[in-house]
Amino acid sequence: MFEGNRVVAHTRSRYPIFQSPMTWIARSPLVSAVSAAGGMGLLENSIADLSVTTREFSAIRAATNQPFGVNLPVRYLQANQNEEKKIIDWLLAQGIHFVTTSAGDPTRYAKLLKDAGVIVYHATATLRGAQKAVDAGVDGLIVEGAESAGLRNPDEVHSFALLQAVREAVDVPIVAAGGIVDGRGMAAAFALGAEGVTMGTRFVASLESPVHQNYKNAIVNAPITGTILTDNPPRARSRGLRTSYAEGVKEGTRERHQGRATLDLLYVNGDVDNTSGSAGESAGLIHEVKAVRQIIDDTVTGFWREIDRLAALRPQIRQGQQRPVRSA
Ligand SMILES: Cc1cc2nc3c(=O)[nH]c(=O)nc-3n(C[C@H](O)[C@H](O)[C@H](O)COP(=O)(O)O)c2cc1C
Numbered sequence: 001m002f003e004g005n006r007v008v009a010h011t012r013s014r015y016p017i018f019q020s021p022m023t024w025i026a027r028s029p030l031v032s033a034v035s036a037a038g039g040m041g042l043l044e045n046s047i048a049d050l051s052v053t054t055r056e057f058s059a060i061r062a063a064t065n066q067p068f069g070v071n072l073p074v075r076y077l078q079a080n081q082n083e084e085k086k087i088i089d090w091l092l093a094q095g096i097h098f099v100t101t102s103a104g105d106p107t108r109y110a111k112l113l114k115d116a117g118v119i120v121y122h123a124t125a126t127l128r129g130a131q132k133a134v135d136a137g138v139d140g141l142i143v144e145g146a147e148s149a150g151l152r153n154p155d156e157v158h159s160f161a162l163l164q165a166v167r168e169a170v171d172v173p174i175v176a177a178g179g180i181v182d183g184r185g186m187a188a189a190f191a192l193g194a195e196g197v198t199m200g201t202r203f204v205a206s207l208e209s210p211v212h213q214n215y216k217n218a219i220v221n222a223p224i225t226g227t228i229l230t231d232n233p234p235r236a237r238s239r240g241l242r243t244s245y246a247e248g249v250k251e252g253t254r255e256r257h258q259g260r261a262t263l264d265l266l267y268v269n270g271d272v273d274n275t276s277g278s279a280g281e282s283a284g285l286i287h288e289v290k291a292v293r294q295i296i297d298d299t300v301t302g303f304w305r306e307i308d309r310l311a312a313l314r315p316q317i318r319q320g321q322q323r324p325v326r327s328a
Contacts, residue, residue: 006173007196010119010139011098012067014038015300016196018175019203021071021100024263025211028059033208033292035066042100043070048080050087057094070096074104092116100142107136121175125156130166141166142198145178149200149280152229152237160192167193181285183302187310201280207291214270215277216289224284230276232256240276241283249276
């Protein structure tokens with residue numbers, strides 16, 4: 001169905017649909033469900049703890065024989081260099097074939113991993129970051145528009161312009177991130193130059209996602225204006241649900257939670273109002289919690305429906321062009 005697609009050739013998955021790496025959420029239940037359904041599940045590694053990586057990796061392998069990948073967030077791993085080396089060595093010993101890098105300069109990892117025969121995609125939110133990653137030798141890019149959830153770069157632009165700019169500048173395959181929840185978004189991303197898509201918020205609101213039901217419901221109930229950007233010093237900003245807490249942080253009347261607080265308060269205990277759970281503008285397009293397989297099947301079906309719809313415009317456009325122009 002996606003023969004000739006370069007992303008699928010790299011991932012060996014059935015569909016060029018990734019599940020974004022998300023702290024604590026992108027672990028074995030979600031990753032294995034995505035991979036079993038034909039997508040590309042990605043195991044997150046943001047706490048840089050080999051025992052977590054080995055436990056989750058082994059659980060995914062036990063749950064599915066379908067391909068999955070691992071995300072290496074450069075800055076977080078480099079903060080713990082002893083663990084960084086152990087994690088990378090262990091993953092290579094497992095014969096891992098697909099890695100994404102994010103949050104930092106991919107140069108060192110790209111060299112190390114590519115020398116070991118691993119396919120490497122780098123996630124970036126800027127044109128400059130994309131060009132640097134390609135110069136570093138990565139095989140593909142994950143291009144994150146400003147609609148995306150989570151930590152955001154202050155210099156970024158939205159997907160509509162960013163995807164086209166990156167497509168013009170580089171030749172490697174692009175996976176689009178931000179604002180995508182279904183086949184319509186996927187077809188639009190392909191029109192702008194992507195060959196694959198990744199979804200974060202959509203998979204948070206899935207049956208297999210481990211977060212509290214209140215968080216999933218808050219995503220489902222969010223209007224299209226339901227997210228907000230707040231400063232996240234020293235450099236970044238964060239996009240999350242527009243709650244009274246988030247409004248307070250933006251206005252400076254509430255302290256931003258530090259460390260694991262959001263995880264405990266929201267993911268585990270479901271306190272939506274006193275947190276701002278990561279969510280993209282895509283939250284406004286999500287209307288129900290669905291099983292992962294349903295999300296992926298619906299996305300693929302919807303993608304081909306949109307491609308057929310666009311293809312059907314051709315004769316109409318041709319006819320329109322051939323119609324003689326009437327003088328007034
Ligand atoms: C709950 C949540 C947690 C996230 N955590 C991370 C993370 O730990 N590291 C990362 O690189 N991106 C993280 N992201 C961003 C995603 O990788 C991805 O870029 C984004 O979700 C794409 O936009 P979308 O949510 O509209 O699909 C997170 C996103 C969400 C929704």
